[in-house]
Amino acid sequence: MIADRIDAQLAIGQQQIQLEEVVAVGSVRLQQEEGGIEFRGQRCHWDHQNQRLLLSSVDGQGLQTFVRGAEPRDEVVAREVVVVRSTAPGKQARERLEVLLSSVLSAVIQLEPTGEKETGSFEMRADEMLLVLREDEEGGSLRPHEALAWGAIDLRGGPYRVLAERARVLARNSSVELTGGDRQPVQVMRDGSSDLPPSRSVKLTWGPRGYRVQNLPRGGGWSSSEIDAALKRMGRSDRRPSN
Numbered sequence: 001m002i003a004d005r006i007d008a009q010l011a012i013g014q015q016q017i018q019l020e021e022v023v024a025v026g027s028v029r030l031q032q033e034e035g036g037i038e039f040r041g042q043r044c045h046w047d048h049q050n051q052r053l054l055l056s057s058v059d060g061q062g063l064q065t066f067v068r069g070a071e072p073r074d075e076v077v078a079r080e081v082v083v084v085r086s087t088a089p090g091k092q093a094r095e096r097l098e099v100l101l102s103s104v105l106s107a108v109i110q111l112e113p114t115g116e117k118e119t120g121s122f123e124m125r126a127d128e129m130l131l132v133l134r135e136d137e138e139g140g141s142l143r144p145h146e147a148l149a150w151g152a153i154d155l156r157g158g159p160y161r162v163l164a165e166r167a168r169v170l171a172r173n174s175s176v177e178l179t180g181g182d183r184q185p186v187q188v189m190r191d192g193s194s195d196l197p198p199s200r201s202v203k204l205t206w207g208p209r210g211y212r213v214q215n216l217p218r219g220g221g222w223s224s225s226e227i228d229a230a231l232k233r234m235g236r237s238d239r240r241p242s243n
Contacts, residue, residue, distance in 0.1 A: 055081040079103035095135040120206030127151020150241040158211035
């Protein structure tokens with residue numbers, strides 16, 4: 001961790017000294033070189049007991065940034081970031097982090113390369129985004145497993161722009177499923193003009209032939225119970241998606 005000021009609170013027992021919390025202020029940078037990730041923000045609070053990290057600003061208007069990997073890289077800019085380490089117990093368990101990014105101003109997520117080694121990406125704005133990172137089996141780096149976003153979704157991929165209320169990004173499958181609602185049915189635009197009639201759900205996919213969109217009967221893989229459990233661990237149950 002790097003910051004202008006770092007304060008640590010310790011609990012002194014009879015046999016050992018335990019870290020309780022850390023507060024860092026000013027130009028905060030947290031890096032995990034093994035996982036290839038970095039968080040940047042204005043104010044950081046680490047709750048050791050709950051394995052929970054909060055990046056925020058005093059007035060709530062500052063920008064917090066999450067980046068992962070080398071160029072091209074994943075990068076998300078939001079107003080607030082909450083990170084919880086949810087790795088299962090055991091020596092052989094792979095690292096797992098849950099990241100809640102609130103008021104997402106810009107999120108760029110890289111997709112798996114095609115056979116020609118080309119790489120696609122999605123850019124998105126959303127009210128809330130829950131990003132799950134898992135350690136891969138080969139190099140031990142942390143990679144996006146999935147990203148769930150809700151609120152006012154504005155997603156761009158290649159020539160397409162999609163408006164929706166919910167989105168599920170599967171980077172390993174190079175796809176994103178978007179679902180509409182009463183306030184915002186799914187709306188697909190290509191090069192600025194409407195490409196498909198309003199729909200309940202669509203799937204935007206990156207592949208060897210570029211980007212393509214297809215209608216879905218309904219969005220899949222959205223688990224409200226898993227989202228609720230993650231938000232509870234983060235102390236952010238008030239951010240849950242509306243039904």
